[in-house]
Amino acid sequence: MADVWKLDPDRALPADPAMRVVARELYDSVADLPLVSMHGHVEVEAIRDNLSFGDPAELFVIPDHYLRRMLVSQGYTNEQLGVAPVDGSGGEERDHRTIWRRFCENWKLFRGTPTRYWLEHELVEIFGITVRPSAQTADEIYDQLVDTLGRDEFRIRPLFDRFNIEILSTTDSPQSDLAAHADLAAEGWGERVVPTFRPDALFYPDREGWAGGIRSLSAASGIEVRDYTSFLDALRQRRFAFAAAGARASDHGHVSADTTPLDAADAQRVFDAALRGDVNATRATAFAANMLFESARMSLDDGLVMQLHPGVSRNHSAEVHRRLGADQGFDIPVQTEYTRSLQPLLDAFGLDPRFRMILFTVDENAFSRELAPLAGAYPSVLLGAPWWFLDSPGGMSRFRSLVTETAGFYNTSGFVDDTRAFASIPARHDLARRMDAGYLARLVAEGLLDLDEARETVHDLSYTLPKKAYARRDALA
Amino acid sequence: MADVWKLDPDRALPADPAMRVVARELYDSVADLPLVSMHGHVEVEAIRDNLSFGDPAELFVIPDHYLRRMLVSQGYTNEQLGVAPVDGSGGEERDHRTIWRRFCENWKLFRGTPTRYWLEHELVEIFGITVRPSAQTADEIYDQLVDTLGRDEFRIRPLFDRFNIEILSTTDSPQSDLAAHADLAAEGWGERVVPTFRPDALFYPDREGWAGGIRSLSAASGIEVRDYTSFLDALRQRRFAFAAAGARASDHGHVSADTTPLDAADAQRVFDAALRGDVNATRATAFAANMLFESARMSLDDGLVMQLHPGVSRNHSAEVHRRLGADQGFDIPVQTEYTRSLQPLLDAFGLDPRFRMILFTVDENAFSRELAPLAGAYPSVLLGAPWWFLDSPGGMSRFRSLVTETAGFYNTSGFVDDTRAFASIPARHDLARRMDAGYLARLVAEGLLDLDEARETVHDLSYTLPKKAYARRDALA
């Protein structure tokens, strides 16, 4: 490594000289475009309150289960990385410098991963670190970061400006009163930060907390949910409230992509039984599929774009879930079927000009087989960016290779960062722009695309397409 | 783009300079070999009658559901692109210049797709167009094409010669009287245009029109089909008639690759019930699997090579199917299993020197896992070219990468264009030759193959292997 740790300006671009020169030109043309961040998990309150990020462990390690997971896979416990057991029994590491050291000592575990790419970008580009993390440099970096993070220009709102974020979507529960969004709107940030409607917890009536969710839905909507019909009414009310607050989309994280509707009497029966606490997994899963169908139908009226990202077995380790709760790095993808699963929904709404659906996957085997053909036929279907485990140089590269030949570029919705790590947003979008530039450069170098076409396409992928994919319907014409 | 639109002579070859120089040499050595086109959908009557192609919309847009599908995915209706509703209610666009404009204005949707590659090749190389399609150039191109397409040398037979097609297989219904083929044979074209036996419609007794198909089979074969036994007899008669008319192969487009035989009594029961109109999907599907098994058995006697391409959910949008009929771009692949599905058939016939089977897929996940190991073991099994959605630079590249290491080159059957777009045939074969040259060039550049071996292999892939794969059995020795 060089004496001073720095970023290669051509990183993630193709190594081949002929491709690289084209890729660099394409990348340079979009590197400074505003960021359109339409799918993520930044807390709206953090923006409203212009929070600072705390210390290095609080910023980089403790909240990032994707990062912790790698250390856990090599023998650390989540508790050693600062995660508190949900039962309050304690025992988690409380010395944040120790947590930071554990991370820095294991920097090599992240070689070849996107976590490494993002962190390198953040540390060097945003926070001005000039030495590579290691056992030797951990304390020096810690101290420098503590100093930097304490400064006002490293609070979230100045960084929002510095990052050139044009618009950012948060993810919100249907029961949210959207007060923080209202506060931001009152300050003129209403077009910069918008909510997203995420109703999964209400759609699986066998999940813990469902009954309580229904009660809070009644409260939030002002509609007393006493049966299936009033449940739909309450959802409709909340969706319109979200749209009024600027929401562009709903977001659905189901286990499967099944969208088979139930007939109303059946749905009513499941719902009634669930209210009595009498529901099994099979019935609950069928109900969730039905609710995807109903969500599509509702979107015809309120205009929310429907995002679907199925195929993850959540909380794979029961022990980790019991001790530490959800989102601890033990969510493992499963094989996912789209063609038959989506047929009921697409048959009903797929050709309707009022309907728009963005499909995600963590099963890349479906890219060329099912997802690209669906997006290359139905006018309502767009393909979301490679997501989660696939949000990486290789994942993005394979996505374009597997999808473009069948769906083209213009049936894809552009990059989404899907992150709760606010400081990583520029690194993530930057990587996507580099990978798209590289893919287009290959087409140019192989004589399959003209350079002027590549220039327009990279601009569209970086900025135009995500704006359009998540546009309010009335803004589309 | 350059002022004059032209083709890059090195298009689709690897960009790396060391690979490109080898790839170019390999490609040049096969670029002018005759085309062996053993699997396609050109209408035999069009060849017999030496038809012209009509106007640009009739040639490029209206009949090509693969192209229309992309415009539909961005909001056009098939009717706006000239497709007439099957109920005769009308409303389709009848102004072909308008249709052509719609296509040209949306040229950018095809960036990065094989459609773009083929059309560019056709427009420039065959029809002499020198400007890129766009809103601005649509009319100019339209007028020039109208002029060109009206000339005699752009009728199908002169192009057949110009394209250097050595032999072309059409796809024909078992009930065809093969009269057009006989007419061609009478003109000395009997070895240039041969039929293919495609019996799917008779194998699924739950499909609309099945009973009528059985009646016309009786008429065509001269064998009254009144039960399962006479059904088999009639099929045998037609297969022999096809073989006598020059056919080399049968072609089977089933939903799954299942080949489980029924015992004769069971098959008889399903068939009898079907004749009474009493058959469900499960029984019909089992019957279709049985008929694959029986088709293999018949091929031992008549020598027709058995082509199988399973795994497509046809007419995914019921609304499009109802309004416009089949083949409207809404055929979506599904996951496909081969190892267990083919076991009954391969157990019975897989080692028989009289049997030959060519396997296709649109589920590329099966290439390395199932298809290459099967082809690399059974003497009867060959792998067909990457097909349909996979007939693209990336699809071909992944096919060779995923298949060659396990099955070698010599268990693959060479390129098939599978097209009804006659004018696209040279572009498609040309692309396949370029991609194979590129794949071989990579092996040479990486020190994994000697150059003289690559030279022989590219020739075999381009010409020798398809001739051999589809050779009459008696010509093989």
Added chain:
Amino acid sequence: MADVWKLDPDRALPADPAMRVVARELYDSVADLPLVSMHGHVEVEAIRDNLSFGDPAELFVIPDHYLRRMLVSQGYTNEQLGVAPVDGSGGEERDHRTIWRRFCENWKLFRGTPTRYWLEHELVEIFGITVRPSAQTADEIYDQLVDTLGRDEFRIRPLFDRFNIEILSTTDSPQSDLAAHADLAAEGWGERVVPTFRPDALFYPDREGWAGGIRSLSAASGIEVRDYTSFLDALRQRRFAFAAAGARASDHGHVSADTTPLDAADAQRVFDAALRGDVNATRATAFAANMLFESARMSLDDGLVMQLHPGVSRNHSAEVHRRLGADQGFDIPVQTEYTRSLQPLLDAFGLDPRFRMILFTVDENAFSRELAPLAGAYPSVLLGAPWWFLDSPGGMSRFRSLVTETAGFYNTSGFVDDTRAFASIPARHDLARRMDAGYLARLVAEGLLDLDEARETVHDLSYTLPKKAYARRDALA
């Protein structure tokens, strides 16, 4: 081809000049490291008795079903390649020169396959052949090999030294008395050649020979197996005996990755019924899944690393199996599920620091979707090398591409050769080192990794990681 057949010193390294220079440096740094060969099928008796390899057909063709399979796929029978029918009916080719000629004449079938790569390496590097196999050169090569193979320095032990093998694991039946290993230990080879515990045949009670296997297990363990409890006791006894003889691992080749435990009474019932010869495939398969679970539990005590490689349909051709027995090239992969299948086992033992599991697959579709996420979370899980059909340049390249971004390098266990072809071991490890060097060189050339990091990583992949993955547990601290 050059006049003298030789190996390209840069073979299998990337062709791109910038990558190649880095790859070459990385490869050179590990090319001479000792070989750690922890998973293979070399016969321990061959090592103990320091056997010679016989003639060229006996070395290269007759015992290698992976090689024969390719000739069979092109029309040879296994009998023509020297395989004797199991019923002793004879008819196999006995003239080994003829067998060798058949192989050499068909050298081109292996183009682009790893078999070609390994054989080229062996013939040139180990045996000093200077002409490429062909019909013309077959006899010359045969004669030279006969001469070479007759020399003492080409017996297995001198080659073991020449190959710089530090440690080699054989694969052994639980009923083995490990006498050959004891003999080797007595000669000071106890740390160089160790056994592996492979109990599959005892875990599927519906397989032919199971009852006999149980009887010999009783004999070998000194524990009379009369019920499920004594069966577990006998297995425990053998596992400890293996560990005492130096074994590092157990090895499990199940059809599926299912690990659902049975409750003890259920397991007892299946076992009792099996002893009476009354067991069906469903019950037997459930029992096998249960035994994976129990094997994991046993490993907590005896420290054997658990290797699992599911997903192969063995003996796909019943006719070949009947005539020639198992392992004749007709083992075909099937789709394999890991996420849900492994959940019972990982839930019970996956976080236990005493447990270690190495996962293999021939279904590469699971690499990014399931295997990398599992290895990137559970501390006990490592990913084994790309195996069998995937042990190839492309297979290795895709493995690193699909796995690294999610699991990193340090959750992989390093290369295993999995071969019974002793003379191919250096070629196989050499290829893996080249491919890893090339993958790392790409990361460096694309600015994603520093060169010093790549240097350390290639060393770890080549040597440190396999040593650590298969280390005795007490050696890990």
